[in-house]
Amino acid sequence: MAAAIASPSVSIQDLSLNFGAVSVLQTLNLDVAEGEFVVLLGPSGCGKSTLLNCIAGLLDISEGRIFIKGKNVTWEEPKDRGIGMVFQSYALYPQMTVEKNLSFGLRVAGVPKDEIAKRIARAAEILQIGPLLQRKPSALSGGQRQRVAIGRALVRDVDVFLFDEPLSNLDAKLRSELRVEIKLLHRKLENTMIYVTHDQIEAMTLADRIAVMRGGVIQQLDAPQTIYNRPVNRFVAGFLGSPAMNFIKGQLEAGDPPVFKADGVSVPLGRYQFDGEGGRAAKPCVFGIRPEHIAFGEAAKAMPFTAESTVEIVDPMGSDTLVWTKLGGQILSFRVEADKTLRNGDAIRIGFDPARASLFDAETDSRL
Amino acid sequence: MAAAIASPSVSIQDLSLNFGAVSVLQTLNLDVAEGEFVVLLGPSGCGKSTLLNCIAGLLDISEGRIFIKGKNVTWEEPKDRGIGMVFQSYALYPQMTVEKNLSFGLRVAGVPKDEIAKRIARAAEILQIGPLLQRKPSALSGGQRQRVAIGRALVRDVDVFLFDEPLSNLDAKLRSELRVEIKLLHRKLENTMIYVTHDQIEAMTLADRIAVMRGGVIQQLDAPQTIYNRPVNRFVAGFLGSPAMNFIKGQLEAGDPPVFKADGVSVPLGRYQFDGEGGRAAKPCVFGIRPEHIAFGEAAKAMPFTAESTVEIVDPMGSDTLVWTKLGGQILSFRVEADKTLRNGDAIRIGFDPARASLFDAETDSRL
């Protein structure tokens, strides 16, 4: 984890939250630096929306404190926290036109008319909702509503933006466009953003750091590449990446280099970077390797580790094809370009570089 | 478009629908075969949900006819159409627990108690909502609500399922799991499915055929690979694929082989498969090539067409990296593996096979 941030924009300390008997967040700590873009990732129901709601001051927390811009806002009203928020359920004002929805907060804040018009025009352009400005939410499609909800946050001039899955109902094209827009916006405004998403591409491309949550606890908070390449535990490893990381159960055998052994395979781990020394002791462990890190055919030969195998299933996915095979008696998938013609039963050679693998303690699931 | 299906499960004929002055669907025709899995794709607001609602009988259509299982159901009640539906907005019954939500349709249909219990147990297992069964929708997270909404359709034993973005609020892991489940379910039940999604992977992996819509009109209805590789027009080409297809404006020059010319580049189209003869005449056109079909470095040399270029932007995306460069004075992106280290300004060689490109008339935007 990165060192403590000197003057965090948003700082959450020992936050706990219960809904009656259900404990949703447990002594959660999170520091977000000024101007940072943090993405919250985690399985459905892990408490991401709840966390955002706590930061916004919309839920009364059970314990802990929240600082925004160095100010303790634990007991502040949402409006005094300097935040803008996009709700997962949109929460548009149903009787107002799109334009009114966008401008209402500004008008209340007393922003001058032409300034409002300017900001709305800008948001409408970014979000491509110009022609919808005079409609009411009930006459909009799901994606259109979502865009209006984003627009409502965008027009506000605040330090901290909270986005709860703002792009989930949009098509890929629009999504990638908006992703770019949000990134640009962030660069320009330099405000802090906390962003919940399910889309890993979104997470990877947008985030300065990603917080992976599970059951109300942050598992890992790190730069996207670190999270992707050096997940701290098996949950994080498995959660990120699509298609998911392959896991092969086996045994770590001490030695120099240590070797990973599973049914008929042994992978020398000379190039693997252990997390400290303790990890090198012999113990049952799980070996993880991402499908895209597995080479095949000619390329495989160049890899530090290679093996023979047969194709079990071929799954075309448009731009690439996913191929399922077996290693050490356990299922393994890897990606090949879509034009490679492989058939079930074809004998193939695969290979990878153990330096890119991840090794987890079979018991504690944490990285070795 | 594929030839008319002999005995379609769902057949939509000349369907039009207006909301007052706004015309949302225009003389739309769609035949879905028995047991087929059709995915509707299209930009936000193009009328996908509206189309599903029409099929379900929830909107009174303005014109046309709808057949389900050979029966004209244009004026039938939704309940008499033998359909199950997942709503984009979930539409859970707020006063009922999750369990009641799931069992409602069955209880209405008079399914025996133990049968209901069995089906719910199964749906709960698939959707991982077992522990939530006694909660009310208001105590669920967004994703959990969505799963309940899916469950409500799953437990029903119907011929036609209509899914409106059923996975949009789920995390990647769950999404891919459910995708598999839905696929398996479809194989097992062999019922017809019409499925709206924004996720191209979902569309590509699930669909027997994909219908790409735009502004209430179906642009192309074909197998996923065909749509991906041979889009009928520039809209479809640009809409599918992420990162999106590169488009280069230029001129088609007749000859044998015909040649595509743009500022300083000329691509011989000997290997390109034209749509009929008319396309070969000289005219302004747009040349489209997908980022993943562009080879780089060594691999580029083997390609029928190669060119020199410089790297403009490098955009890491986790498993791969997107590289932006220029061709014929126009921007071009291509994908390289994440570990390839490229820097802005690097001189590189790229290449591709024109057979994999798509050529569009600059005026009509349709495929040549």
Place this chain on the structure above:
Amino acid sequence: MADVSLAAEAAAVRSAASGPSGPRPRHVLSRRNIFLYGTLIVVALYYLLPLYVMIVTSLKGMPEIRLGNIFSPPVEITFEPWVKAWSQACTGLNCDGLSRGFWNSVRITVPSVLLSIAIASVNGYALANWRFKGADTFFVILIVGAFIPYQVMIYPIVIILREIGIYGTLTGLVIVHSIFGMPILTLLFRNYFSSMPEELFRAARVDGAGFWGIYLRIMLPMSLPIFVVAIILQVTGIWNDFLFGVVYTRPDTYPMTVQLNNIVNSVQGVKEYNVNMAATILTGLVPLIVYFVSGKLFVRGIAAGAVKG
């Protein structure tokens, strides 16, 4: 791991710095509470003042009322007016007070309330969710009907009931109550149902529920607050109704309001204010109990979380 402990340390350092933490405190005497409860209590006093006068008066004897101050508490508390109102006051020759009509009132009120709410809520539901051609026209007529003074309709209704042959029966009265309750109640339900998210209705239709299924199982449980309002309206209206109760029934089924009216409304003769007050409070008790009990059904935010968008 080292980093984690470092961060924790840093956090520990900062949390030593004092500042609010934990749940937002709820001050009993916050400005908001003082304003809120202050306003409520002041308004409540205005509402309670007449009740106070009524109760005080009902506990005084007539001489004290003749002379005294209406606000002064009774010098000598007497429950006689209450006893008299309940069991001794005469309707003409029958001197058994309000108790006489009590069961009649119950027998009139229960079916009338049930029937009128049932009919009107179904109407409202049909109008809001199953619009058919011409429905609006009937509805507008109904709304205009809400403005017709009851008295004007007495004779036409007498004629109608006479022609169907249910004049003077309990059935006739129940129907009359349903008819006059219909405009307002239908409006009430129609508007409430139409503010419900349409997707719910659609989902239920796809789930195979028909007209009645959706009504009973989806709409009804979601609209408890409005049913409470309807019950309040109807119980009060019908329980306190005098005109219809007496015009469209026979003496043996007169409701207790006839007795109340008799106690209160004698033009020539002595007015026993204390008995009047007691009788009024007694008569009002049944609706009051209904209010209090049904008030629990004012559930908070029932539709919350149902729908996105």
Place this chain on the structure above:
Amino acid sequence: TDLEVTHWWTSGGEAAAVAEFAKAFDATGNHWVDGAIAGSGGTARPIMISRITGGDPMGATQFNHGRQAEELVQAGLMRDLTDIATKGKWTEVVRPKSLLDSCTIDGKIYCVPVNIHSWQWLWLSNEAFQKAGVPVPKNWDEFVAAAPALEKAGIIPLAVGGQPWQASGAFDVLLAAVGGSDAFLKVYKEKDAKFAGGPEIAKVFKAADDARKMAKNTNVQDWNQATNLVITGKAGGQIMGDWAQGEFQVAGKTAGKDYTCLPGLGLNEVIATGGDAFYFPLLKDADKSKAQEVLAETLLDPKTQVAFNLKKGSLPVRGDVDLNAANDCMKKGLAILAKGAVIPWTDQLLSQDSQKQKEDLFSEFFAKSDMTLEEAQKRFADIIASAD
């Protein structure tokens, strides 16, 4: 046989009076089913009429005798009582004769008058005059003269409640007292609009203006609240019908000592014969029809009459009964009746419609001190002109 009888006598004294009828009727072997509906006729009448026209008539029903039931009779819904009347020699016993006239339509008798209520009384509080230091007046004029003294003592000279019929009734009483019986009949019976607009009636309006000024501080609605002002000495007097006496009695006051009653305002000692009567709807059931006959006879039975009227505080319709138990004021009334100084009351002379218009006029007149006498008289004449 059970016979349902509807009426609007529901207060204590009234109910006790009705009980006498019931007792007498039950004694004949029939059964009086009581259908009391309180309120004034305005509440009760639509109910009764609905019942009758709705095809579910009661056995007998009270109306103010006079013109209220005229149309029901004309519509053939009421029973002709001529036979019974002939048998009971009603024409001879009922006194004054005008009572029976109001029951007679096209030569047939349709109702049984049961009592006489008279309006012509001025009730005075002896205590109030004592306080003001003036003698208790003997007639209206003295009363008007004493008003300033009363006012000085903080006493309202004349109490007139806010209900419209009180103002209108007070005017009618003034008309008969100040204008005289002839004028009264000329206006209300002959409906001579010109006369009503003329100088003689202007005098009455002058008196009414006095009354209006004397009454201007009355801040009560109900007639009995107004009476109460007199009882407690807060007001000097009140023009009200004989039913006011009940209030004095309940309050334990004695006529002559605590209060004084002046019939005909002490100017013109006449009594108007308003009152109540019973009508019998036409029934199909032969048994009930029989019972109706019995009831009709019972109502006019001398014993029943005495018992009833003593309780009710009204005068009996038969001259041949003995009323020793009557109190002071009642005896005064009886004496006047015996002299034959009677006039018919407006109930018998005017349609309810005209009555109502009159009420509207006078309640406005009494409340609006800036309404001129000329204007009021002109409107009064208009009402008389269109009266029927």
Place this chain on the structure above:
Amino acid sequence: MSKSERPNQLFRNLNAKVASIPMILTALVVFVGGTAWTVLYSFTNSKLLPRLNFVGIDQYYRLWATPRWLVSIENLLIYGVISLVFSLVVGFILAALLDQKIRFEDTFRTIFLYPFALSFIVTGLVWQWLLNPDFGIQRVVRDLGWTSFSFDPLYNSSIVIYGISIAALWQGTGLIMCLMLAGLRGIDEDIWKAARVDGIPMWKTYLFIVIPMMRPVFITTLVIIAAGIVKVYDLVVAQTSGGPGIASEVPAKYVYDYMFFAQNLGQGFAASTMMLLSVVIVIVPWAYLEFGGKKRG
């Protein structure tokens, strides 16, 4: 191909139509029928019993020449505006206060609502007492030393109609509050959250977001109040009987008095036809805009 025909319109939504039969019958037979009957007889000189003895527009002529009718109309307008404005405002504010998750909500709600349960025959009397200058509030205040205090709204012709409204509000706002409360309870929590984040003050949230969302409830309330206003009768009778003089007369009382006291049905019918006519002129166009046309109100 023949199957593609729209099915007979009569059988679409058949259940809904069947369920609406009571409403249709009521609307047609009772309201339209009854109204037509009333209008017809308003052209006759019916007295105690309805009789078809036509006299043209005589009844109307007389009606509009009657000062009491004119006063009634004026009073109705004043009373209508006052009670409409105040019961909406007060009712809504009370509901909003009760909606703050307060303690004893049940108790407060019942207190505000109880007057609705009590018959006005007697509560009218109590208000008459309370407002009586001789022994009501005025007297109490004067006894406390403020001798010039004057508060006698029921006994002063020029303000009596306002005085009547005091009791009207006391009796009627509770119900309005309940209606509003029911409406408030139907509003999605997320809307509140969104407004809080947007920094919209509570009162503005109510005014600009919540109230417009409650439009259907307001319409219902409006109709209930308006119908109550047009029909107002008991209230006046119980407190002033239309007095002092005719200062607090209202049209419904005119109708009632002339139908049943004056036994002049023709006049009563003419007056009620006038009332109905004005209601129709206001309501029908509005109702068509509100309820007709659009798919959902």
